[in-house]
Amino acid sequence: MSTYLTETRYPLELAPAMPDVWELWQRAKTLEWDPEMDIPWEELHPERYPEEHIMAARLHWSRRTWGEYGAISESPALLLRFCLENRLPDLRFFFTMRTQEEGRHAEASWLMAERLGGYFPQPQNPPTVSAVGTHGVRRMAFDPDTSLEGIFASLVCAAEEILIDAFKATVHKASNPAVHRLMELILRDEVRHIAFGWQCLDAWAPSFTPETVQNIERAVTQMIQNVEFNGYRNLWLAIEGGSATPVEIDADRVACEAGLGGTTPEDEMRIVPQFIKKIRARMEPWGVKLPLFDHPKLGKV
Amino acid sequence: MSETSDRLLRGYQAQEKRFLERRFPLRFAPENPTLRELYSQAKGLRWNPETDIAWSRFDPGAYPPPVREAGRLVWSRRAWGTYPGLGESTALLIRFCLESGAAGMDAKLFLSFRPAEEAKHLEACFLFAKRLGGYESTPAEAVARASNQPFAQMVLDPDLPVEAVVAALGCLDDQLDLNLCLCHLQHSRDETARQILRLVAGDKQRHVLFAWTLLGERLPRLDAASRAAVAEAVRDMLERVILAGYRNTWLLPAGAREPLLAAEALAAEHGLGTSTVAQEKAVVRATLAQVRDRLATWDVALPHVDHPELGRA
Numbered sequence: 001m002s003t004y005l006t007e008t009r010y011p012l013e014l015a016p017a018m019p020d021v022w023e024l025w026q027r028a029k030t031l032e033w034d035p036e037m038d039i040p041w042e043e044l045h046p047e048r049y050p051e052e053h054i055m056a057a058r059l060h061w062s063r064r065t066w067g068e069y070g071a072i073s074e075s076p077a078l079l080l081r082f083c084l085e086n087r088l089p090d091l092r093f094f095f096t097m098r099t100q101e102e103g104r105h106a107e108a109s110w111l112m113a114e115r116l117g118g119y120f121p122q123p124q125n126p127p128t129v130s131a132v133g134t135h136g137v138r139r140m141a142f143d144p145d146t147s148l149e150g151i152f153a154s155l156v157c158a159a160e161e162i163l164i165d166a167f168k169a170t171v172h173k174a175s176n177p178a179v180h181r182l183m184e185l186i187l188r189d190e191v192r193h194i195a196f197g198w199q200c201l202d203a204w205a206p207s208f209t210p211e212t213v214q215n216i217e218r219a220v221t222q223m224i225q226n227v228e229f230n231g232y233r234n235l236w237l238a239i240e241g242g243s244a245t246p247v248e249i250d251a252d253r254v255a256c257e258a259g260l261g262g263t264t265p266e267d268e269m270r271i272v273p274q275f276i277k278k279i280r281a282r283m284e285p286w287g288v289k290l291p292l293f294d295h296p297k298l299g300k301v
Numbered sequence: 302m303s304e305t306s307d308r309l310l311r312g313y314q315a316q317e318k319r320f321l322e323r324r325f326p327l328r329f330a331p332e333n334p335t336l337r338e339l340y341s342q343a344k345g346l347r348w349n350p351e352t353d354i355a356w357s358r359f360d361p362g363a364y365p366p367p368v369r370e371a372g373r374l375v376w377s378r379r380a381w382g383t384y385p386g387l388g389e390s391t392a393l394l395i396r397f398c399l400e401s402g403a404a405g406m407d408a409k410l411f412l413s414f415r416p417a418e419e420a421k422h423l424e425a426c427f428l429f430a431k432r433l434g435g436y437e438s439t440p441a442e443a444v445a446r447a448s449n450q451p452f453a454q455m456v457l458d459p460d461l462p463v464e465a466v467v468a469a470l471g472c473l474d475d476q477l478d479l480n481l482c483l484c485h486l487q488h489s490r491d492e493t494a495r496q497i498l499r500l501v502a503g504d505k506q507r508h509v510l511f512a513w514t515l516l517g518e519r520l521p522r523l524d525a526a527s528r529a530a531v532a533e534a535v536r537d538m539l540e541r542v543i544l545a546g547y548r549n550t551w552l553l554p555a556g557a558r559e560p561l562l563a564a565e566a567l568a569a570e571h572g573l574g575t576s577t578v579a580q581e582k583a584v585v586r587a588t589l590a591q592v593r594d595r596l597a598t599w600d601v602a603l604p605h606v607d608h609p610e611l612g613r614a
Contacts, residue, residue: 004312012384015436066327095416
């Protein structure tokens with residue numbers, strides 16, 4: 001063990017220093033739920049849906065599972081970074097719950113796919129793996145040249161915010177009670193995750209240097225162009241198209257129209273531009289200027 | 302960012318790059334029913350230090366000031382010993398994801414819960430220390446040195462089999478931690494201290510079971526070199542970490558331990574959630590015998606140690 005480096009750990013402060021973030025930690029503890037117990041699975045009734053709808057919903061929820069798994073596999077690296085950099089205790093406490101919640105979302109999404117008829121453990125064509133596999137947060141978290149502010153802005157304020165915007169805009173369409181409840185529960189957790197990111201960045205903004213601002217601009221731009229527009233969340237948005245099959249690309253729309261989760265292209269046409277406009281305005285007071293993004297289906301956003 | 306954290310981060314970065322994560326096919330169905338059951342139990346047995354401990358019934362005035370002072374030091378020390386769990390269990394989750402790729406979901410789901418459980422233990426220690434007069438954030442130098450071990454980095458070391466990590470941290474250190482916790486519970490009279498220790502022990506029991514279950518599944522399949530690495534990691538953990546006072550104040554070097562030892566003795570006398578040195582010595586000996594016997598069933602030897610404070614164990 002002597003070959004490893006020892007962190008500078010003390011003084012080990014544990015008293016709350018960011019009351020809003022501490023409150024999120026407290027709320028997370030009181031709002032825990034169990035995918036096995038807290039979703040009305042008996043109201044799912046997959047037998048009431050035609051095969052095409054079920055297949056689409058299975059694809060949608062399998063894909064969600066892969067995405068949520070990324071949050072178990074990658075973003076916990078941020079907690080290690082908080083510890084190494086001796087960040088405020090509020091961040092460390094809250095992030096432990098976030099890891100737990102992402103695990104719960106992955107399990108819940110897997111259960112949904114399973115109970116709809118069967119979870120798919122991989123995309124239909126392997127080449128789409130790179131698109132859906134990773135958002136690169138672990139690499140960023142372990143990279144001292146990528147600022148924590150940039151990671152927060154790209155992971156939380158961009159990647160998670162759009163996810164939630166899509167959920168918020170479409171949860172009412174999920175007419176199936178089990179799907180609806182699951183979306184509500186995930187949404188409830190994710191709202192805290194996003195609040196965490198914005199609260200931290202708002203608090204740190206007065207000390208942003210021009211380099212920090214550039215770092216944020218670069219990280220958010222990459223997350224939108226290379227991850228969101230690469231189909232990480234929704235294959236219909238993938239600029240390259242990849243090797244996803246037509247059934248996979250259309251799955252979100254079909255599932256959504258059946259009331260089983262997902263979004264339609266029309267939803268995306270509305271949600272994504274609004275989202276980009278929103279975060280552009282939200283980050284502007286920090287001095288962050290996000291560029292216009294070109295997307296073949298969305299236009300200039 | 303300090304120079305130290307920068308170097309540490311680059312160390313993690315270099316370690317991470319040596320793994321090749323294979324994410325698909327991503328299997329979620331249970332493979333090990335015991336591990337999945339431990340995960341289910343973690344979900345069902347969740348608790349909240351703020352609301353599930355009857356803080357309002359704790360009357361600090363029931364203890365004279367020197368006893369309160371002793372108690373706050375004891376529970377601060379416990380926080381320092383709990384804190385590493387946040388990093389090491391997070392690192393273990395990442396290690397499993399990097400290494401096991403599509404498989405091992407039972408372990409990953411279980412480990413996704415563990416950092417939050419460690420954080421709850423930490424918060425409980427902090428809250429109790431606070432009520433006893435105030436949490437102490439800075440240990441004496443010797444305690445700081447003994448309690449600050451680079452476990453997270455060890456966990457992410459690709460040259461060390463993950464089984465060796467689990468054996469050293471889970472089967473030895475977590476087992477000792479659990480046994481000490483149960484000993485403190487047995488000898489505590491303060492209602493709040495007992496409540497905290499009971500809730501914490503419930504979680505720790507799962508953490509230890511996780512380690513033994515995982516090892517039971519994997520050790521029989523390991524080759525001789527990996528098995529030797531397991532034995533070496535456990536021996537190293539014992540000799541250079543545990544016996545250097547990581548968990549037990551009386552194992553710290555003489556001259557550096559006296560104030561904390563006196564505090565523990567006074568807190569133990571008043572039943573405030575700790576044990577006497579004699580009681581802890583018995584726990585350490587029994588734990589080493591227990592771990593040695595269990596590892597022996599897989600032909601992993603943990604040699605006896607001779608230590609001036611412990612004798613032969």
